Amino acid sequence: MPIVKAVLGVVIGALAGYLWYRMVGCSTGACPLTANPYISTLYGALMGLAFSTM
Numbered sequence: 915m916p917i918v919k920a921v922l923g924v925v926i927g928a929l930a931g932y933l934w935y936r937m938v939g940c941s942t943g944a945c946p947l948t949a950n951p952y953i954s955t956l957y958g959a960l961m962g963l964a965f966s967t968m
Contacts, residue, residue, distance in 0.1 A: 920966050927962015931955045 935954035943949045947957055 916967075920963060923962040923966020924959045925962070927965070928955050928959035930962065931958015934958065 932951060932955045935948055935951045938948060939945075940949040946953070948954050
């Protein structure tokens with residue numbers, strides 16, 4: 915079950931990262947995390963993994 919928990923954390927984190935990009939984002943393009951959807955999604959996935967393994 916730890917692998918299922920980690921995968922679920924990554925999926926939820928990636929979704930949250932992408933939604934953060936879509937809802938909040940960065941209109942100027944100067945924000946390193948929220949200006950690019952790929953980076954925002956990857957960062958969310960990593961945070962989801964980190965929180966799911968705690």
